[in-house]
Every structure is written in structure tokens, then in C-alpha cells.
Amino acid sequence: MSANALPHVVIVGGGFAGLWATRALARDRVRITLIDRRNHHLFQPLLYQVATAGLSAPDIAAPLRHILRGQRNVEVRLGEVTAIDADARTVALAGDDGADDSRIGYDYLLLASGATHAYFGNDAWAEHAPGLKSLDDALGIRRRVLMAFERAEAADDPAERAAWLDFAVVGGGPTGVELAGTLAEIARHTLKDEFRHIDPARARVRLIEAGPRVLASFPPELSDNARLKLEKLGVEVVTGHAVETIDGDGYVLAGERVPARTVLWAAGVAASPLGALLDVPRDRAGRVRVEADLGVPGRPEVLVAGDLASIEQDGRPVPGVAPAAKQMGAHAARAIRARLAGRPAPPFRYRDMGNLATIGRMAAVVDLHGFKLKGLLAWWFWLWVHVLFLIGFRNRLLVLINWAWAYWSYQRHARIILDDHDDESGDAAAP
């Protein structure tokens, strides 16, 4: 095939960065191999809705093959990259059965494998306080939360019952705020009248943030508003204290042991381990320190984009948010195009579109370059932006209908407990 003579671009990761790069190269004379461990692109900003049973997994995910079916210069490979030989310009790929390792050569390599949870050296906490990065994580959290109420209902011992009704979310960033707000809503409203031995509304939902305020990336005024809104929803917000330990019985905070059977982790993010396969400088979180055009120092044919890339702009790190990942993906495509043409690539510039976070029913905070919104108006803005960006998913309308119904009725349609597969979720090999 003559296509084999074209430069080969290997893109690892079908998230926002990898997918946007792939699409941006649609009309270039290259052949692209897009590698992902999972068969789907995930709209991560709504993942907390799957974890809290408001949306089904397929509502926020679409098969990569389907999204890219019309782009003839791309081939999608399901598998996990296990090694990179930067001198030979090959990546090693393990199939999902582990057995059939194969090597794929590249002319250009874009690493966009994102981020995973970080427990700051306390990896033993992972088992007791799951984080939220994949659909399998979300289904595991959904199961834990729903089962906690079931176990509280079945418990005879008052102390055990109380422990099952004690929920903690560690980390007061947008994900932590969203999870805590929604948990409180589930306890106060969704489960009303469904139990006979417990009152779910008496569940304690705690949001624990080590820093001085929640939503630290927002102006203090919006942090204060978010805290107020959370407290109104019934969330107990604790700031200025870090969790000291987490185990199967609960956690320790400010020297006090709290028996809580459900602890969720939204505190730390570490770069995907793929960055470590390259012999290049990385930051504390394991992200690859890229050059101004997203190239890797000394290896211009290797680029990094999205949450795996560490880059500063005007003295501040570019944040690990979806718009930044999309912009980096598109820029990496431009940089590869420039290299193919023998031109220097322009430096990456992050265009900050603003910052949004939702808190719960009809409340959100929005910061658009100093223009601040909060409350209902901010929530409508948040909803509009999120539905708008569910692009490429045919089910935007369905997601809207689901939400309309959920908000009107306080119900959450995806409250289905599937079999436990916690052990296999997270960083398992190909899905």
C-alpha cells in the first residue's frame, strides 16, 4: 500500500488531547495510529454524574472507532503501550490478553495518556478511597455509595449503621465539590421514603480540603459562595486539615478517628506512568516538562499533550482541564505539520476560556476572566457549556432529557448496582 510510505504518526491516548490531535491531522498526508487501552473516548467533565447514578456510562462515552470512522488516514488500536524505544522509534504494545506484544514504529509520537490518581505516597489508601478517572472507576464508586445505604439498612449495630451512613470526599477541587454536593442530594432527596430502618437524610457527607478553601483555582468570593451552597445542601465542609490516614474502617482527621465506610478520593492527580517510559525531565507529579512547542527536549519527533504535559505560561502552569488538553492536542498536530514541512513550530499558547464548577442542584460558580457568576444563572451557563461540548456524541439531547427529568423529580435513573469489579478497574490492562 502506498499509504505505508507516508509519515507515521502514533498517538497514544484517545482523550481530549489525543482525539483533538487526531482530528486536526485529518487532511494531512500522514498515516495515524491512535492507541488507547479503552475502546471509547470519555467526556470526563461529566464522569461524576455516572458515579452518582445520574447518567449511564454510554451517555458520556463514544467508541473511538465510531468517532473516527470517516477519517481514512487513522487506524485505531486497542491496547496498552508498555515500552518506548526512542532511539529505534518504536513503541511496544500489549494486547488485552497480554500475550501478543507487538512493536509499532513511528516517525512522530504524541503521548497523550493523561493522568491518574495520586495518593501522595499512601498507595494503601487507594483500596479504601477510590478515585474517579475512568468509567470503571465511576461504576465502582456508584456501587460503593448505593451499597453503603443497603448495608446501613441491614445493619443491626447502631455504630455500624452510622459508619455506613458516613461519607467523606477528600479534596475540595471541582470533582470533590461535585461529588459531595451530589452525594448530599442523593441522601436528602433521591432516596426519600425508600428505606424502613434508616433515614438516608441523616447521612453525613463531609468534604475535606487540606488548603484554606474549596475551589482554590477560583476567586475567594466564589469559593465562599460554593462553601455556603454546599452547606445548604447538607455537606459538612472541612478546610485546613489534611486526612492523616485512611483504612477500611474510616479515616483520621486532626487526630480524631472517624468511622466512615465510604471515602472517595478527589485530592491528587499524577501523570500517567507512560511519561516515565521516556528518559526526559518530569515534574513532581510525573508530568513531562515539554518545550514551548510541546516537543520533548532533544527529541523533536516526540511530543506530549494534555494532562501528561507540564508547561508554564506567564509564570503559571497550564491547568489540567479539558479545554487545555484540546488546545494542546490541536497544537501538537500543528507542530507535527511544521516539522514535516521543515519549519519551526510556533510556541503553544493556552487560551483560558474561564473556569466553571457545579455544586449541586441549580448551583454553580463561573469565573470568566474576572466576570463572575454564581447560583442559578451560573448553573444554566454550566449546563449549556457541558451539553454544547458533548460534541460527537449523538446523545446530547438524551443527556439533556435525563437531566431535566432528574432535576424535576430528584431522581437518578442509573441507580443500578452491577457486580463488583473493583479489583479489576483503574489501571488494569486494556479494557
Next chain:
Amino acid sequence: MSANALPHVVIVGGGFAGLWATRALARDRVRITLIDRRNHHLFQPLLYQVATAGLSAPDIAAPLRHILRGQRNVEVRLGEVTAIDADARTVALAGDDGADDSRIGYDYLLLASGATHAYFGNDAWAEHAPGLKSLDDALGIRRRVLMAFERAEAADDPAERAAWLDFAVVGGGPTGVELAGTLAEIARHTLKDEFRHIDPARARVRLIEAGPRVLASFPPELSDNARLKLEKLGVEVVTGHAVETIDGDGYVLAGERVPARTVLWAAGVAASPLGALLDVPRDRAGRVRVEADLGVPGRPEVLVAGDLASIEQDGRPVPGVAPAAKQMGAHAARAIRARLAGRPAPPFRYRDMGNLATIGRMAAVVDLHGFKLKGLLAWWFWLWVHVLFLIGFRNRLLVLINWAWAYWSYQRHARIILDDHDDESGDAAAP
């Protein structure tokens, strides 16, 4: 609580029979405990749509607690019944962690735990040819089918590739026909343009029926029509031959070994093992032979309904279909009411509402007491009946919209591969 003085009705199983019985007793002066291993009622007639990625799991399931939240005389317990002491009138219940066994006393016991797969003594086939009874089964089958195309795409060896593109469905009843028709549609239409090394449309989908015709419970004329429609969809229909063996490499049929990596089982149904916990006569499939009013011989306080009950009417067995289960559930409630009043219960009469099966895109067969429909009209009738009976699920409209979209676009929105949890699905303990 004075409620404890009321007669205690324990109902095991929240399927059609158990749920209909529970609802029928809403205004009776009894207290009811409804026990299920899963937290949801499942609309089983559409389970094949979840297996083939047309619907999400929550589209066809609703939490039992939610359905029954307004019925104050019922308590829902999540757990698995592990023993029945009919003399002491207690059931033993294992919680989902296995540890906290508890005993629940009853005045009346209704067993409605349904059916499971039967491999006719070939239990080793179960691993290679999964059946379809629960949502976890459906998600496991979805994963197998989608992964088969992925593995075919990744395979270098032509024989291996062909084996991954060879699908067999064993059993030509309604479930087998639905699965085979939908698999053919996925291969021919849904996956169009998505692969680069294989042509999914060249996949072989075989439907294997040991008897002389598919849909044996329908008039021969409709069986012929179903076969024709299946063949038009691209399904190879084999009748009059039973599969001789099934293993990890394929199956043997009429002495010939067929390398096929995906074999689905829709051939045999056995009663839930709960029937064996009672010391009463059972039929070959393990179903409890009940008396005319659905009571167990010699134990009038124990009743059986749904797929677990074996009863004949006019010399023919009452079929294991949803309408029969609902009718039996409602009748069991009447029988319990009669016993409470010291009256004899009337005999159960099955009202046959007709027989429907769908074949694939816009084709179905309908038999209403000799009034036969086929083709598009039958399909519309089938759709109308199924959407109508999704009662108690708020998402009837959403399911319709999903279908409308799927039929219009040939797309299936739930093509998301989640982590493998085959090993834990099926007959595991509480979900």
C-alpha cells in the same frame, strides 16, 4: 411496632412474579419482606438489547426500593436466600459480604426466584458460551462481542482472524433469534467503516437449533417467516442439529469442528436452585410442581410463582414468559389473601395473551390466538407492547428515543467496553 403483629409474607425474587405479588398485596394487612440478590427489577424481555449495545443497563432496570417506596407494608432486603427451614418457617439470608447470615421467619413464603441457564449436564460449556439472564450477563456478552471484532482487527494470522469473526448463537427460541438478528445487524451495518484490516460485514453469524425449526412455540408459518428474515439479515440458520461440544476454540456441529471464538447460549433454561431447598417434587428442569392454586404440596403456606413454578393447564405447561409470571404473582397474592381469610384459593388460570418475537430491523412475528402478524406491522406491534409494558420505569420515552435513533442511524449507543468481570457475573452472591 404493632406492624410486627401482622402476618409476615416473605417474597423471594423481585422479577415479574415477585414484584407483581408484592404490589397486589399493597392494601392487605400483612407485612411483606421482598428479598432479592440484586437491587433492581429487570425488564428481561429487552435484555438482549443491552447485550447488543442498543440500550444501557439502567434503561431497562429500576431499583426495587424506588418502585416500592410508596408501599408502606413492604421492606426490601438485598441478599441471597441460602436455606429454607419449612418446619420452623424461616429462611436463611446471606448478606453480600457472606458473613452476616440472618434468619427471617415467615407466615407465608412466596418463592419467585426465576430461572437460570441450563447446559444439559455440560456445565463446562458455560465458560465458553455465556447465557443471558442478568444485566451482568448482558454486559459480559456485550464485551465479548465488541472485543471479538477488536481482536479480529489486531490478528495477524488469517485463521485466527476468521475465528474471531465467527459467531454462533445456540438455541432458536425468541432470545436466540433476537441475539442472532442483532449480531448480524451490528456486523453488517453498525460497524461499517470503523475497521481498517477487517470487513465486519464478512463475519459469520450462525443460529443453531437442535429442533426442526426456530421459534418452535409459534405456528410453522411464522417460524418459516422468521427464518427467511434472519437469512435476509445475513444469519446462517442451522436446524435439526445439536451442538456436540463447546470449548475455548469453537464448537463441534454434525461432526465438524468450527473455530468460532464467540458462542452465545440461548438453548436451555433451568429453574433457580432455590427450588431444591424445598423437599418437594420438581420437574426435569428443576421447577417446583405446584398445586392448582400455586401452593406447594403439603405446605399451603409456601407458594411458588413465575419461572420456578411448574404447572400444566389443559394438558400443556404454562410457558416461562413475562405475562405468565405476572399473572402467577398476582394469583399468589390472591391465594395468600384467601388463606388469611380461611377460604380456599381458586385455581390459577393462565390467560394466554399471545406470543411475540422480534427478529431484527423492523421485523417480528406475532401470534394472537391464531391471528398472525409478520414483518413491519408485527414489529410495530412488538415495539408498542414492549414500550407499554416498561411500566414503572420512568424512561419509557427515553427508550423510545434511543430506539428511534438506533433504527434511523443503524447506530447502537451503548458500544462501551467496560472492564471484564465475567468471572464474577452470573450466579454470584448478592450484587
